[in-house]
Amino acid sequence: MKTTQTSYPRNKIKILLLENISDSAVEELKQSGYAEIRRLSGALSEADLIREIKGVHILGIRSKTQITENVIEKADKLLAIGAFCIGINQINLKAATRRGIAVFNAPYSNTRSVAELVIGLCVMLIRKIADKNTAAHAGVWLKEAKGSFELRGKTLGIIGYGNIGSQVSVMAESLGMNVVYYDVLTKLPHGNAKQIRKLEDLLKQSNIVTLHVPSDATTRSMMNEETLSLMPKGSILINYSRGDVINLDALRIYIESGRIVGAAVDVFPVEPERNGDEFSSVLQNLPNVILTPHIGGSTEEAQANIGLDVSAKLINYLELGTSNGSHTVPELSLPPQAETHRILHIHENIPGVLGEINSKMSERGINILAQYLKTNDAIGYVILDIDTGLSQKAFEILREVKGTIKTRMVY
Numbered sequence: 001m002k003t004t005q006t007s008y009p010r011n012k013i014k015i016l017l018l019e020n021i022s023d024s025a026v027e028e029l030k031q032s033g034y035a036e037i038r039r040l041s042g043a044l045s046e047a048d049l050i051r052e053i054k055g056v057h058i059l060g061i062r063s064k065t066q067i068t069e070n071v072i073e074k075a076d077k078l079l080a081i082g083a084f085c086i087g088i089n090q091i092n093l094k095a096a097t098r099r100g101i102a103v104f105n106a107p108y109s110n111t112r113s114v115a116e117l118v119i120g121l122c123v124m125l126i127r128k129i130a131d132k133n134t135a136a137h138a139g140v141w142l143k144e145a146k147g148s149f150e151l152r153g154k155t156l157g158i159i160g161y162g163n164i165g166s167q168v169s170v171m172a173e174s175l176g177m178n179v180v181y182y183d184v185l186t187k188l189p190h191g192n193a194k195q196i197r198k199l200e201d202l203l204k205q206s207n208i209v210t211l212h213v214p215s216d217a218t219t220r221s222m223m224n225e226e227t228l229s230l231m232p233k234g235s236i237l238i239n240y241s242r243g244d245v246i247n248l249d250a251l252r253i254y255i256e257s258g259r260i261v262g263a264a265v266d267v268f269p270v271e272p273e274r275n276g277d278e279f280s281s282v283l284q285n286l287p288n289v290i291l292t293p294h295i296g297g298s299t300e301e302a303q304a305n306i307g308l309d310v311s312a313k314l315i316n317y318l319e320l321g322t323s324n325g326s327h328t329v330p331e332l333s334l335p336p337q338a339e340t341h342r343i344l345h346i347h348e349n350i351p352g353v354l355g356e357i358n359s360k361m362s363e364r365g366i367n368i369l370a371q372y373l374k375t376n377d378a379i380g381y382v383i384l385d386i387d388t389g390l391s392q393k394a395f396e397i398l399r400e401v402k403g404t405i406k407t408r409m410v411y
Helices: 023-031 046-052 069-074 093-098 111-126 129-137 163-174 199-205 248-257 300-320 353-363 388-399
Strands: 015-017 037-039 058-061 080-083 102-104 155-159 178-182 208-211 235-239 260-265 289-291 340-348 368-375 379-387 404-409
Touching: 015 023, 023 037, 023 300, 046 069, 058 300, 069 093, 080 300, 093 102, 102 300, 111 129, 111 163, 111 208, 111 235, 111 260, 111 289, 111 300, 155 163, 155 199, 163 178, 178 199, 248 260, 340 353, 340 388, 353 368, 353 379, 353 388, 379 388, 388 404
Parallel strands: 015 037, 015 058, 058 080, 080 102, 155 178, 155 208, 208 235, 235 260, 260 289
Antiparallel strands: 340 379, 340 404, 368 379
């Protein structure tokens, strides 16, 4: 059953979308009846976002907009944030959790786009196409086979065997490559790929190494002077994951020495805010180095898929309370029931909240027709389906429960 009207009219839900979020997201929201949509082309500074977010119920961003604790504290009506991208490092998740703001992203929607580009870069780098292209544009004819190789028979080392890494694995094997991978978790291999238990062992045996890891305390500068020294002479390094997982100064030294003969980097520790802004990197003007402006997943197909994925999660949260995929509000999904009103209750994770809810409802003669609770370290989330004739009374009771953060009548 799909509800036909939320308790709060859809035409009064204010949605702010930043950073050129795909038209597919806008169309999905509009088709569901959400008309109060404002779109801005770029990212906003903290001060500008604090000003713009007042009265906003849904915020959509990509990777450039920083959602700080100050922004979240000033968001007086914010229910959810949609990160129309893969990462969520730009959002203060702890602050969002404390305020009961759901955060959704699209972790799988651009997998194919990134994987295809990584395979393409493997070909470009092992054939030194970038240098030959530059020479040709400069009027120099560099027709030679020296230092150019086939991918077939070479070993690809994948660091991080998640959705992207595993798809790169499959595509690489189809080209005749041997694939080894390192991951902190035990992962079942695709095809004939082999998991290597130590990062050092993977680096020593790989002709090409590609990184597909998140940014955290265990991965920052994981490729540094020490680990780069383990890569064989003539090897290639690709980073289309996060900008802080490679020490770029160390990488430059190894490229200049000739030990590493090619690199492709798409993400950087500091990136320009807007298109056309000045960009500087220690890797500029090095031989057989391809630098791209954080476009690993930037295809029209990927952006359309991300738009559909995240907007669908936001709509389900608004209309049903379904929080599957949320990084802050515990994941819950309760099928709707006919002849009921649905109320959502987000509270501090303290003992006795559910008992208080049930006892107060019982004291007032309110029958709970369906109920589901889930908690994380900071908060608890309850979905309740209440008899329609008593829902307003139940709503008022829930607002007075100890530890209440947010209460919302869904329908």
